[in-house]
Amino acid sequence: MIVIDEEKIFQEIEKRKPASVALNGPDGIIPKIQETASRIMEKFGIPAYVMADSCFGTCDLNSNGAKVLGAEILFHIGHTINSMSFGDNIVLIDAFDNMSFEKIARKCAKEIKERTVSLVTDSQHLHEVDKVREILEEGGMTVKIGKGKGQLNDGQVFGCEFYPVAETKNVVEANVFLGQSNFHAAGIALSTNLPTYVLDPYFNEIREVTEFARKLQKSAILTVYKAAEAETFGIIVGLKEGQFSKVTAIKFKKELEKMGKKVQLFAITDITDERLRNLKGIDAFIQVACPRISTDNHFHKPVLSTPQANALLKILRKEGMEEFLQISHWL
Numbered sequence: 001m002i003v004i005d006e007e008k009i010f011q012e013i014e015k016r017k018p019a020s021v022a023l024n025g026p027d028g029i030i031p032k033i034q035e036t037a038s039r040i041m042e043k044f045g046i047p048a049y050v051m052a053d054s055c056f057g058t059c060d061l062n063s064n065g066a067k068v069l070g071a072e073i074l075f076h077i078g079h080t081i082n083s084m085s086f087g088d089n090i091v092l093i094d095a096f097d098n099m100s101f102e103k104i105a106r107k108c109a110k111e112i113k114e115r116t117v118s119l120v121t122d123s124q125h126l127h128e129v130d131k132v133r134e135i136l137e138e139g140g141m142t143v144k145i146g147k148g149k150g151q152l153n154d155g156q157v158f159g160c161e162f163y164p165v166a167e168t169k170n171v172v173e174a175n176v177f178l179g180q181s182n183f184h185a186a187g188i189a190l191s192t193n194l195p196t197y198v199l200d201p202y203f204n205e206i207r208e209v210t211e212f213a214r215k216l217q218k219s220a221i222l223t224v225y226k227a228a229e230a231e232t233f234g235i236i237v238g239l240k241e242g243q244f245s246k247v248t249a250i251k252f253k254k255e256l257e258k259m260g261k262k263v264q265l266f267a268i269t270d271i272t273d274e275r276l277r278n279l280k281g282i283d284a285f286i287q288v289a290c291p292r293i294s295t296d297n298h299f300h301k302p303v304l305s306t307p308q309a310n311a312l313l314k315i316l317r318k319e320g321m322e323e324f325l326q327i328s329h330w331l
Contacts, residue, residue: 002032002078002124005094009036009075012091013044018072024051024062025077029095033077047071054270057158058151059242059290063090080123081151097124101178104199105132108206109139112197114173116142118165120155120188121178128178129155132199136176144168149328157184159292162191166328169194182209183296189213190295190325216295217325220308223294227302228315230283232262234276238289239269245288245306245331252286252309259316273299286312291330306331 013021021040023033030052037048049069051062058079066074066089078095119133133143145155146164155164157177165175169192177185180200189196190213198207227233233256237249253263264282268275271293276285277300284302287293291305304312307330311321 001098002029003096003098004029004032004036004077005096006036006039008091008093009040010043012073012075013040013046016073018046020047020049020069020071021073021075022049022051022066022069022071023075023077024053024055025079025095026055029078032095036077056290056292057242058092060240061090061242063087063241066090078123080126080153080156095124096127097179099201101125101128101132101199101201102135104201104204104206105135106139107204108176108197108199109136109141111206112141112174112176114195115140116144116172117174117176118144118146118168118172118192118194119176119178120146120157120164122157122181122184125178126153126156132178144172157188159183159187160290160330161328162188163328165192165194182207182212183292185209186213186216186296187292187330190217191327191330193323193326220295220305220325221311223302223304224308224311224315224321227284227286227304227308227312230261230302232264232281232283234264234266234279234282234285236271236285236287236289237265237267238271238287239267240289243289248288248306248331249286252288252313255313271303273297276301276303288331 023037025033034050037050040048051065058081061076063074074090075093077093080094136143146167148154148156149163152163165188174195175188177198185196185198186209189210195210235249235252237246256263271287286304286309288306294303294305307324311324314321
C-alpha cells in the first residue's frame with residue numbers, strides 16, 4: 001500500500017499558511033492523493049486541488065497549472081530525488097510502498113541463475129533496497145548497488161536515467177529491479193544489455209523483461225532506418241518545464257539542414273500520434289522532450305528520441321550507430 005508523507009505536507013501548510021494548494025503525482029497513486037487532498041481541506045479549510053493530468057516524473061511537474069489555479073504551494077508526490085531545485089512554491093513529497101519484499105527476495109535468491117547482480121529500484125521502494133540486499137547475500141548472491149548521480153539516489157533509476165546500473169554493468173551478470181514497473185525495468189535492460197528481472201511482491205512473481213526490451217530495441221533501430229529515408233523532418237520541443245530542450249532541437253535542425261534536409265519546428269505539451277496526424281508534409285519527427293515517448297508508443301510515422309536522432313545523424317554520415325541506447329542518460 002502506498003503511504004504518502006502527509007506529516008511533511010501538514011507542516012508546510014502550518015508554516016506557510018497558503019490560501020490554496022495543489023497536489024499531483026503519477027497516475028498509480030492519484031486515489032491516494034485524493035485522500036490526502038480531502039484531509040487537507042478538512043484540517044485547514046483551504047482548497048486543495050488534485051491535478052489529475054498524467055505525470056511521469058520531476059520533468060513533468062505542471063507548475064504552470066498550479067499557477068493558473070492560484071495555488072501557493074504545489075506538492076509533487078511520489079518522485080523522490082537526491083536534490084531540490086524547483087523553487088520555493090514546489091515541495092517534493094515522498095510516497096513509499098510499504099509492501100514487504102522479503103518473500104519475493106528469498107524466492108529470487110533460489111531461482112535466478114545469475115549470482116552477481118545489480119540491485120535497483122524506483123522512488124517508491126528505495127527503503128527496501130538494504131533489506132533485499134541482505135536477503136540476497138544470505139542466499140549466496142553477490143549484490144552491487146550503483147552510485148546515484150544528479151537527481152538519482154544510490155540504486156535508483158528514472159525512466160530515462162540509469163546511472164547506478166551503468167556503473168555496475170561491467171561487473172554483474174544481471175539486473176534485479178524491485179517493484180512492478182516493466183517500464184523502468186525495460187529501460188534498465190536496454191541501457192545495460194544485460195538480463196533484467198522484476199521482483200513483484202504483490203504477485204510474488206519474478207519477471208524477466210529482457211526479451212521485451214529486445215523487441216523495443218529492434219523497433220527503435222528500425223525506426224531510425226526508416227527516418228534515414230526522410231527528406232522533411234519535424235523537430236518537436238516539449239512544453240513541459242522539465243522537457244524543454246530547445247537548444248538540442250536547434251542543434252538537430254542545423255545538422256539536418258547541413259545534410260540537405262528540410263526542417264520544421266513544433267512545440268507540443270503532450271506528444272501523441274493523434275496530435276502528429278494534424279501536421280502535414282512531414283516524413284519523420286524528432287522529439288527532444290522525453291526519450292520514452294519514442295520507444296514505448298506507436299506512431300504512424302517515425303518519431304525519434306534524442307539517442308535515436310544521434311544514431312540517425314551517424315547513419316547519414318555513413319558511420320556506425322551501435323549501442324546508441326547503452327548510455328546512462330537518454331537525453
